[in-house]
Amino acid sequence: MTDSTAEAVESFRLRARAWLAENMPRVDVDAVPPPPGDDDAEWVRTRELQKKLYAGGFAGICFPSEYGGLGLTPEHQRAFSEESEGYEMPLLLNVPTFSICAPTIMDMGSEQQKRERVSAAIRGDEILVQFLSEPSGGSDLAGLVTRADRDGDTWVLNGAKTWSTCAYAADYALCLARTDWDAPKHRGLTMFLVKVHQPGITMRRITQVSGSTEFCEEFFDDLVLPADAVVGEVNGGWAVASRQLFHERTAVGGGSPFTSGRGTGRVSQPxxxxxxxxxxxxxxxxxxxxxxxxxxxxxxxxxxxxxxxxxxxxxxxxxxxxxxxxxxxxxxxxxxxxxxxxxxxxxxxxxxxxxxxxxxxxxxxxxxxxxxxxxxxxxxxxxxxxxLGMPREYAADRDVPFSQVKRGSS
Ligand SMILES: Cc1cc2nc3c(=O)[nH]c(=O)nc-3n(C[C@H](O)[C@H](O)[C@H](O)COP(=O)(O)OP(=O)(O)OC[C@H]3O[C@@H](n4cnc5c(N)ncnc54)[C@H](O)[C@@H]3O)c2cc1C
Structure with missing residues (x-):
């Protein structure tokens, strides 16, 4: 939300135009793209570019100012994105950091999570990713089997995630896990904010047919999570995931107000x-x-x-x-x-x-x-x-305690 003192879009556009010309490097159209998979340097560059935007006062345009953003409107963001065409931009941060994870934390996270994670992302200090899909399947997200068990004030995470885009380069992930096996599948889930690189997580990169290794898979072995890692309510993870999926569909569809610059991918893969x-x-x-x-x-x-x-x-x-x-x-x-x-x-x-x-x-x-x-x-x-209001797809597991749902060979 903006206040009445917010700068008019046209004045913001002119200021952005002048600042971009003076501060941001032009895209080198003749540069030879790096081979797929060999992209660590791109991430270093991405963080540098985001830090430049932040220092110049053009980062997090639609995020509230108390969390490091500018608190401006999607129109301001559209104007900035138009002006930024032809300049190097930290496009890799658009999906999922800015358009999916940060808005989900804004909508569903604690005050501390917003102040710490969202601000750090806007400053260019942290990258956020998603740990949702599992080897057993991604479409039936509520049927996931990674588990988090309470142990005193902490949680212990065990299981596996897969297809986590660019997790190797990230700092934190939104990770959905099952915390109540006796509740029906949508009601026994909790969302956690997990530090990506720490003991208890083994990460492997997946090599695709194109040679790209941007996808990762993660294995959790008795990973201990603090109580304040929970996003939203314990066993209320489906509400958080639903919000996350909304932001994801909006972002993938190209309509997120939180992406900055034209495009959501690598400069080397336009x-x-x-x-x-x-x-x-x-x-x-x-x-x-x-x-x-x-x-x-x-x-x-x-x-x-x-x-x-x-x-x-x-x-x-x-x-x-x-x-x-x-x-x-x-x-x-x-x-x-x-x-x-x-x-x-x-x-x-x-x-x-x-x-x-x-x-x-x-x-x-x-x-x-x-x-x-x-x-x-x-x-x-x-x-x-x-x-369209058509009838709901039949689901044999609706309202059945998850522990009693037939899965795989059971
Ligand atoms: C580019 C890319 C980036 C990704 N990034 C991430 C990420 O960062 N983090 C993450 O967690 N995951 C990520 N994923 C994984 C993605 O979310 C899953 O691939 C997706 O949800 C589908 O799950 P699945 O591949 O397990 O297919 P499955 O769920 O096994 O489905 C297989 C096929 O069956 C169809 N199907 C399944 N159920 C139904 C149904 N009820 N009705 C009709 N058809 C159905 C599906 O549409 C699909 O065609 C990414 C995937 C891609 C391709």
């Missing part, structure tokens, strides 16, 4: 620029290629409009929070098609790795858009049940 790819492959005069360029452009415009409409709907309360799934679904559908178009236009360049962007690598990662942030099938379920 979204495919179809026109640039067509030029590089010498096919701009090919009528079929021109059609594909038109399709890509139309998709981009439709997605922009959809994000705008749903974001405003969510901000003003005209749309219910499950509407975030509409953006999330549109993101996947657009991404798949644009990656397919890029591959078709690039032809042999995609295979040889020559030409602009990483068309071949992006294509290998194509399916990620339908899983990261919850699968598109789950998004369709949410849209049908909670927006």
């Amino acid at each position: 979204k495919p620029d179809l026109v640039q790819i067509a030029r590089a492959s010498g096919r701009t005069a090919d009528p079929r290629v021109r059609e594909m360029l038109g399709e890509g452009h139309a998709l981009e415009k439709v997605q922009e409009q959809l994000i705008h409409r749903v974001s405003i709907g969510l901000e003003t309360g005209q749309m219910p929070s499950p509407a975030a799934s509409i953006m999330r679904l549109a993101h996947a559908e657009t991404d798949w098609r644009v990656d397919d178009l890029a591959l078709e236009i690039a032809g042999g360049l995609a295979v040889s790795g020559e030409g602009p962007g990483r068309v071949g690598d992006n294509f290998l990662m194509r399916q990620g858009a339908s899983l990261g942030g919850g699968s598109t099938e789950m998004s369709r379920n949410i849209i049908s049940e909670r927006i």
